[in-house]
Amino acid sequence: MSLVRVHNFSISLDGYGTGEGQSLDAPFGHAGTRLTEWFFETRAFHRMTGREGGTTGVDDAMASAWGPGIGAEIMGRNKFGPQRGPWEDESWRGWWGEEPPFRTPTFVLTHHPRPSVEMEGGTVFHFLDATPEEALRRAREAAGGLDVRIGGGPSTVRAFLEADLIDHLHVVLVPIVLGRGVQLWPGLEGLQERFDTEAVSSPGGVVHLTFTRPRA
Amino acid sequence: MSLVRVHNFSISLDGYGTGEGQSLDAPFGHAGTRLTEWFFETRAFHRMTGREGGTTGVDDAMASAWGPGIGAEIMGRNKFGPQRGPWEDESWRGWWGEEPPFRTPTFVLTHHPRPSVEMEGGTVFHFLDATPEEALRRAREAAGGLDVRIGGGPSTVRAFLEADLIDHLHVVLVPIVLGRGVQLWPGLEGLQERFDTEAVSSPGGVVHLTFTRPRA
Numbered sequence: 001m002s003l004v005r006v007h008n009f010s011i012s013l014d015g016y017g018t019g020e021g022q023s024l025d026a027p028f029g030h031a032g033t034r035l036t037e038w039f040f041e042t043r044a045f046h047r048m049t050g051r052e053g054g055t056t057g058v059d060d061a062m063a064s065a066w067g068p069g070i071g072a073e074i075m076g077r078n079k080f081g082p083q084r085g086p087w088e089d090e091s092w093r094g095w096w097g098e099e100p101p102f103r104t105p106t107f108v109l110t111h112h113p114r115p116s117v118e119m120e121g122g123t124v125f126h127f128l129d130a131t132p133e134e135a136l137r138r139a140r141e142a143a144g145g146l147d148v149r150i151g152g153g154p155s156t157v158r159a160f161l162e163a164d165l166i167d168h169l170h171v172v173l174v175p176i177v178l179g180r181g182v183q184l185w186p187g188l189e190g191l192q193e194r195f196d197t198e199a200v201s202s203p204g205g206v207v208h209l210t211f212t213r214p215r216a
Numbered sequence: 217m218s219l220v221r222v223h224n225f226s227i228s229l230d231g232y233g234t235g236e237g238q239s240l241d242a243p244f245g246h247a248g249t250r251l252t253e254w255f256f257e258t259r260a261f262h263r264m265t266g267r268e269g270g271t272t273g274v275d276d277a278m279a280s281a282w283g284p285g286i287g288a289e290i291m292g293r294n295k296f297g298p299q300r301g302p303w304e305d306e307s308w309r310g311w312w313g314e315e316p317p318f319r320t321p322t323f324v325l326t327h328h329p330r331p332s333v334e335m336e337g338g339t340v341f342h343f344l345d346a347t348p349e350e351a352l353r354r355a356r357e358a359a360g361g362l363d364v365r366i367g368g369g370p371s372t373v374r375a376f377l378e379a380d381l382i383d384h385l386h387v388v389l390v391p392i393v394l395g396r397g398v399q400l401w402p403g404l405e406g407l408q409e410r411f412d413t414e415a416v417s418s419p420g421g422v423v424h425l426t427f428t429r430p431r432a
Contacts, residue, residue: 179405190392
């Protein structure tokens with residue numbers, strides 16, 4: 001059975017997975033780059049963005065688990081872009097340029113479906129108005145037996161956790177108090193009871209938490 | 217200059233320092249002992265409660281920093297006991313029996329002052345209706361040049377952080393989602409900018425975070 005995985009999902013000490021005030025220039029709102037700086041330093045991110053260099057320590061090892069074995073991604077609309085409501089402009093093709101790093105079918109959850117968009121390098125964006133269960137069924141069909149990644153943002157990860165559809169959750173705790181934005185944890189009381197949890201601090205200054213569903 | 221310190225302050229992933237529904241039988245409400253189990257295992261706690269044994273690893277080392285150099289404690293009324301409003305019963309002398317572990321003057325913040333209570337072993341409870349600044353001035357006088365500990369609960373620690381009165385904050389992150397209770401972080405956006413922060417995971421399964429005010 002293929003797994004449903006979340007990787008490199010950064011949150012602040014107060015549980016915010018993104019800040020307030022997303023815009024074209026600020027995908028994470030007032031959080032800026034503070035939640036993702038640990039990731040930007042890694043070789044995994046450098047390779048993902050077609051560059052040389054980057055660190056190869058603990059943070060990179062954790063970051064690198066993002067790609068292997070994934071056959072499809074599901075993301076929320078706010079990860080895809082800053083627009084809300086009906087699409088005023090279908091020319092928006094995501095934050096990632098013409099060759100996004102996903103390289104698989106990628107399902108964008110939205111109440112406003114639009115035609116699929118094929119990008120370079122294997123990423124095809126499909127737009128779905130669907131429950132988590134329905135979206136996962138579609139993604140699993142597209143993944144050809146490989147795992148499905150839930151890509152974020154926090155509302156999307158939370159919805160899949162509430163529906164108990166996630167097998168592996170990797171959260172990165174960044175030691176800042178963000179104060180405003182969208183939180184991961186509300187509604188998830190007792191989450192730990194469904195998972196084996198581990199925590200490891202990295203010399204880079206963040207804490208990697210993993211939640212792994214026990215296998216039967 | 218004496219420092220103002222917080223030690224062994226446990227919170228859940230969603231930032232709750234105590235659960236909902238405190239009562240005589242449940243000092244931490246529905247959290248039960250889940251926030252403090254890591255501490256109960258340590259030799260520091262065993263000694264604090266007059267017993268032999270306990271672990272002597274990372275958690276114990278962190279826990280042990282609680283006592284040395286402290287000349288007074290300030291705590292909120294809900295740490296002292298479960299009663300609210302005017303004291304119906306002044307026979308309540310705290311959760312800790314006749315010989316509490318504090319062994320210093322201990323200032324309980326309450327809107328309902330009552331006569332001081334001298335316990336065995338050096339602890340004297342004083343009851344103060346005071347701002348954080350006023351309470352700290354009183355505690356410093358009583359501490360004789362030693363440091364002052366802010367003992368909790370979360371509302372009290374938060375009030376002293378909001379007033380920027382804390383020099384050293386040790387938070388212990390317990391990997392559970394508590395869902396309800398009293399949170400530490402609200403109102404503290406940008407807290408990290410005033411501190412040097414460190415994080416270390418312990419084999420016991422918790423994460424120790426320290427916030428240290430840079431010294432001039």
